[in-house]
Amino acid sequence: MLNTANLTEIKNEEVVYQNPLLFLKIWEIKHDQPHFGIPEPWTWHWHKQVEFLVVTQGQLGIQTKDTYTIMEAGDIMVLGSSQPHRTYKHSEAPLHQIVFQIDLTQHFDLSTLAYLHLFSELTHSLEPFNALFRANAAVRASAYRLISQICEESQSRQIGYELAIVAAIKQLLLLLLRNDQRGLSGLTEDSGISRLRPALSYIDEHLTERITVEDVCRILNLSYHYFIKYFKKVMGLSFIDYVNYKRIKKAERLLLTGDLSIMEISYEAGIQNMAQFYKLFKRYNQCSPKEFKLRLRDQTEVRVE
Known part of the structure; x- marks a missing residue:
């Protein structure tokens, strides 16, 4: 049984943006060694940025203050701003994952501010989007493709990569908006x-x-x-x-x-x-x-x- 009670030892993780104008950090983590299981100590951390986790290979265990999940290859999870969480390698097989941390509020301008409150978490949680990822394979596959694209563009840094990343972020937001199961779209x-x-x-x-x-x-x-x-x-x-x-x-x-x-x-x-x-x-x-x-x-x- 996982202990969710001890939330006192939480590290405030500072996210250093790879490009200060894009307000994001994205990278791939590979754990190819056979060692797996819950580490000791298994520490909590949090950050202001929203985080998308994408498993490309293996199994990832993740615990938040409310849920415990085993993610498989192809799975996606979004963690809201300042949400405490901790992860570990769940099986002996290699684990590859993409970690995408972003300040979503920075990607709205005057023409799109009408939708900011659906993602700012001031009044509504992002947690229902995880139910959407689990239930809708097409949405999950599209989000997987967009986040993978953002990761590739961030690593290759070809000319115009900033435009490609911003376009992919807007497509990701649109994907979530049009498949929103929270029934909030009519508020805008x-x-x-x-x-x-x-x-x-x-x-x-x-x-x-x-x-x-x-x-x-x-x-x-x-x-x-x-x-x-x-x-x-x-x-x-x-x-x-x-x-x-x-x-x-x-x-x-x-x-x-x-x-x-x-x-x-x-x-x-x-x-x-x-x-x-x-x-x-x-x-x-x-x-x-x-x-x-x-x-x-x-x-x-x-x-x-």
């Missing part, structure tokens, strides 16, 4: 986004300024309490979280394309408090603004070599 009504569009445009145009809920309520002629509830229902995240998300995205662009100082970038993004800026930037990127620039530079140097 265009009428809701259309009603909020003046507010979204106002936010984009005034990011460098102080933006309040009251300002946007006046534009939409809505009461404060109705607006904040309606905004979260339609967008899947709170008004404040959305504004912060847009500000950090602007800061990222400024870090990549300009020569402004960190303080100037913070001000340009509408965040006057430097401590708050660093805190928000690290929340979305798991690194400081300076580290973000250094990682991009290192990535570029690797590509040149």
Whole structure:
């Protein structure tokens, strides 16, 4: 009987993105030695990123705080953000697996934000997608192919590999969306986004300024309490979280394309408090603004070599 009670010793695993602009890490693990079984100690770990596990050969045992599963070749499992889990080689046969860790929230722009709340886990778990993988062989095979493609592109790094990876990620999200068994797809009504569009445009145009809920309520002629509830229902995240998300995205662009100082970038993004800026930037990127620039530079140097 597996012990699910001891969740106190959990390692917070830092995920270092292979490309800081793609917000993902993907690699293949091969265990060809005959040794198998639960290790001692069998430690838990978690990370902010969503994780897809794909078994290409052998058997993988995996335990979360709620379930214990033996994955076979061809199986796929998705682990939600910050979900504790631990794995082991379950049989003597070689075990080959693909581990795909990604910040899904970074792969939505203004044209697709209507679907962000279906994957952001703020209100809905990703766990039902595992039932979809188990029940629908066609969906499982398509997801397997897309994740394998992302892994191959990440390893080969041929020209345009970033475009290929982004396209495959969008196809994976679309696959899950159109086969969603949670019955949530109807929540993403265009009428809701259309009603909020003046507010979204106002936010984009005034990011460098102080933006309040009251300002946007006046534009939409809505009461404060109705607006904040309606905004979260339609967008899947709170008004404040959305504004912060847009500000950090602007800061990222400024870090990549300009020569402004960190303080100037913070001000340009509408965040006057430097401590708050660093805190928000690290929340979305798991690194400081300076580290973000250094990682991009290192990535570029690797590509040149």
